[in-house]
Amino acid sequence: SQQGEEDPQALSIQEGENATMNCSYKTSINNLQWYRQNSGRGLVHLILIRSNEREKHSGRLRVTLDTSKKSSSLLITASRAADTASYFCATDERNSGGSNYKLTFGKGTLLTVNP
Amino acid sequence: DTGVSQDPRHKITKRGQNVTFRCDPISEHNRLYWYRQTLGQGPEFLTYFQNEAQLEKSRLLSDRFSAERPKGSFSTLEIQRTEQGDSAMYLCASSLAWWNEQFFGPGTRLTVL
Numbered sequence: 001s002q003q004g005e006e007d008p009q010a011l012s013i014q015e016g017e018n019a020t021m022n023c024s025y026k027t028s029i030n031n032l033q034w035y036r037q038n039s040g041r042g043l044v045h046l047i048l049i050r051s052n053e054r055e056k057h058s059g060r061l062r063v064t065l066d067t068s069k070k071s072s073s074l075l076i077t078a079s080r081a082a083d084t085a086s087y088f089c090a091t092d093e094r095n096s097g098g099s100n101y102k103l104t105f106g107k108g109t110l111l112t113v114n115p
Numbered sequence: 116d117t118g119v120s121q122d123p124r125h126k127i128t129k130r131g132q133n134v135t136f137r138c139d140p141i142s143e144h145n146r147l148y149w150y151r152q153t154l155g156q157g158p159e160f161l162t163y164f165q166n167e168a169q170l171e172k173s174r175l176l177s178d179r180f181s182a183e184r185p186k187g188s189f190s191t192l193e194i195q196r197t198e199q200g201d202s203a204m205y206l207c208a209s210s211l212a213w214w215n216e217q218f219f220g221p222g223t224r225l226t227v228l
Contacts, residue, residue, distance in 0.1 A: 033216060042121075042206060042221040043158070050214075088157050092213075101171050102148065103208075103217060105157030 006089055006109040014114050019076045021109040023089030024069075030092050032065055033103065034074050036085045043088065046074075081115045117141060119220035121207050127226045128197055135193045136223045140209030147190050148217060149182055150206040151175065158206055164190060197227045 007022045023032070031050050035043040049056045049065045049072065056063045062075040076083055090103040120139045128134050140147045145166055150158035161180070162172045166187040176182075179197075184190040194201055204224050208217040 030214060035219070040204075040224070043208075043219040045216050045218055048216050090157075090217075101146075101163050101213060102160040102173075103150075103158075104160070107155065107157050 006087065006106045008109060009107065010110045010112070012112040012114065013079055015079060015081055017079055017113075019079050019083070019111055019113070021074045021087050021111070023072045023074070023106060025072075025089075025091045025104075026070065027091075027093050029067075032063075032072050033090045033092075034061075034063060034072075035088045035090060035105075037088065037108070038085045046087075076111075079111075079113045081113050084111060084113045086110050119207055119209050119218055121205075121220040121223050123223055124221060125224045125226075127228065129228050130197055130199060132197055133193065133195045134197060134225065135191055136205055136207075136225075137189060137191050138207030138220060139189045140207070141218060142188075144209035144211050144218075145187075146210045146213065146217075147184055148208040148210075149190070149192055150208065150219075152204040152206060152222070153202075161192075194225075197225075199227045201225060202227045 005024050013019055031048050033048045034046040037043045047058050047063050049063050060077045065072045086108040088105050088108045090105045122137045148163040149161040152158040160173050161176050162182050164184040167184050179195045182192045204222045206219050206222045208219045210217045
């Protein structure tokens with residue numbers, strides 16, 4: 001089953017604009033991670049935000065987490081053509097023992113940045 | 116390159132044949148995970164190891180699938196009697212501990228004819 005659901009499914013913007021992608025999930029989590037995947041390639045880890053954090057920055061990336069709404073957002077500022085990729089959020093569900101062993105992904109947002 | 120590596124990158128096989136994939140995790144990482152990704156979907160968890168122990172298997176992992184991590188380092192995923200529905204990208208990831216990031220390899224794309 002897919003816990004994280006990204007929104008929108010597809011996003012097309014011009015170079016230089018900002019891109020915002022959202023992720024919703026269903027259960028309690030320890031962490032939420034964002035990944036990028038270029039067509040037919042492996043996943044590149046972008047950022048991890050823990051359940052007790054509300055915002056995190058890394059370069060042009062800004063991630064927020066609202067555990068009360070079970071949602072997260074990824075903002076890419078000053079987008080570049082090279083940012084064109086699919087973006088996935090992944091949650092690790094907290095089990096009864098407090099630990100976790102797997103990530104659950106959504107279907108991703110396909111971002112196209114036009115030069 | 117000190118990232119996760121996978122071999123082969125592409126595999127084309129005929130239905131009914133057996134295939135084996137290899138994953139080499141980041142060297143100090145105790146945890147190793149296998150995921151499968153089909154077109155248009157996010158990765159789905161298959162199984163994971165902590166050191167050499169296989170601690171969890173998804174219901175997606177039928178009895179035709181077997182995974183090993185004999186010395187707690189590299190891992191292999193074998194699919195016996197492949198079916199066309201096994202065609203997918205098989206991704207391996209590793210992490211230092213359960214609360215850390217999972218880093219993924221480039222994947223092995225399997226095509227079953």
